[in-house]
Amino acid sequence: MQDTGSGEDRLIARHFRPLATHPGALNLIDDVAVVSVPEGHDLVLKTDAIIGGVHCFPDDPAGAVARKALRVNLSDLAAKGATPLGFLLSLALPSDIGDGWLEPFAAALGEDAEGFGCPLFGGDTDRTPGPLTVAISAFGTVPHGTTVLRSGAKPGDRLVVTGTIGDAALGLVLRHDPQAATRWGLDDVMRNHLLRRYLIPEPRNVIAEALRRSAHGGMDISDGLAGDLAKMCRASQVTATVEVARVPVSDAARRALVAEPRLIDTILTGGDDYEVLASVPEHNVARLTAAAAAAGITITEIGTIVGGAANARFVGPDGRELTFVSPSFSHF
């Protein structure tokens, strides 16, 4: 019996084999990938999924879904100081997804895999009666014992973040309520900036090495600054105090905030930032800031870490502590 392969084999060969550029992917001919971790290095592992209707909209472009699915995982590697090694892809496809969708999906995934130096190792493709589900496991390496941990924050550290906070959360509001752009007085550039920040994260992998050399502790901000900082404080058993006025926001977010001051809650708790939150000893802040600036990324000091009970405090310009309805995004 001569066999030319099943439909799944053909789908993989057509769309995903071109992405399997790493020799360890075995050209996607085997069931597994086989890779080596450089001697003296630890393997950093992360898995995160994108589910249609939950983490992305049904009408999001296929390429944007692909980039988001990989980048939410790359963002974790960045915050941990890890260099990307590669990723596994588990795809569950609704019956209405065919080549017309898979082609731009795979093309964008391939571009990001190349751009971030994180090749496809292998995967699994199934049909599902449910929504599109893209589960990616991403792998990185760090010199042994140098992973930047959530539990590493120390009293006396400065708290810093990359980029700007809250853009994606506002972008999500705009997806649900396009009229908000008018209420907030946004021009097209500002509106598109926020929408884009929700649609396609910009993980900060270019500063991974600098973080590893400078930060005591860190994590990426995916579920909202307030909730994620609370997690870091619990893991490190420290108290963090954030001066809300110092939290960096984009021009678009500032314009929206002026129009609707209560949006500060959305900005600080809304999630999908994919910026880095790091706890850095004071004497390293300048070094980290310079290294990040050289890579085109802004580092902003937003607060300090002290000892004591696990506690994340957000202090307003009036000196009063903010409270949030729900500090962290959660599906549960």
Add this chain to the structure above:
Amino acid sequence: MQDTGSGEDRLIARHFRPLATHPGALNLIDDVAVVSVPEGHDLVLKTDAIIGGVHCFPDDPAGAVARKALRVNLSDLAAKGATPLGFLLSLALPSDIGDGWLEPFAAALGEDAEGFGCPLFGGDTDRTPGPLTVAISAFGTVPHGTTVLRSGAKPGDRLVVTGTIGDAALGLVLRHDPQAATRWGLDDVMRNHLLRRYLIPEPRNVIAEALRRSAHGGMDISDGLAGDLAKMCRASQVTATVEVARVPVSDAARRALVAEPRLIDTILTGGDDYEVLASVPEHNVARLTAAAAAAGITITEIGTIVGGAANARFVGPDGRELTFVSPSFSHF
């Protein structure tokens, strides 16, 4: 703001933290796991998903779903000669799944993780409007360069399989058509054997090392012996000839075959066997068979490998070649 964690945090702490016994899992407090691969070893990576209504029935016990989800991945590690290192779990849960389901799911997953020496490294939990989706990525190690590859079969090799073939495919028929047990003349023990073989695979990890020392090439049989052998022949560019009469079947399958001879098609192409198919040089067959027997696993020689075009031939007792409607299970 004192924060005791989101609903997802509580779910993870309650159900999955007890499984995170490996120090690299960081007690599930971080976004990532950090593990080391033994020096001189390669990392073997595999991902496979279980989707409700596709790979399991909505009324399958939670514990059986957990075991199947991990074991289909462990089966690949076994066939590749890899020693399990650990796994990542990506869970998409429908809204009707709560603690009552998660408790037995996590308990069974923990039992298998311990039993197979494959601890939970970390994971991701989301709600989905679709069916339950359990995507697992499993990792193993092999001494550098010793992975048993699909492309390793060589002319002159003997073709062997572990255990019995076709039980799970017949078990699936019984799930859809319980009356078939009567038609096939099965007693309760036989019927339950087939149902159990579909519900919970028995991956052959105990012979992984023996395979690595004895086999030229191999893979696990998950999509049917006929289709999977065809894949091995394509990857290795060899011709395999299987004597159908030598393919090992259970007492239950034999009884069914006597009643309905056309079931040979189901047995050879139905999938879900999770046995090992290996291409072994003649002088190693006895050694592999003895090592497997010591671990309670039967090895059966079913055919031979010769050079020539990629071709998987199944020859009946009458010397005629069988043809199959669809040699390999595929969702596409």
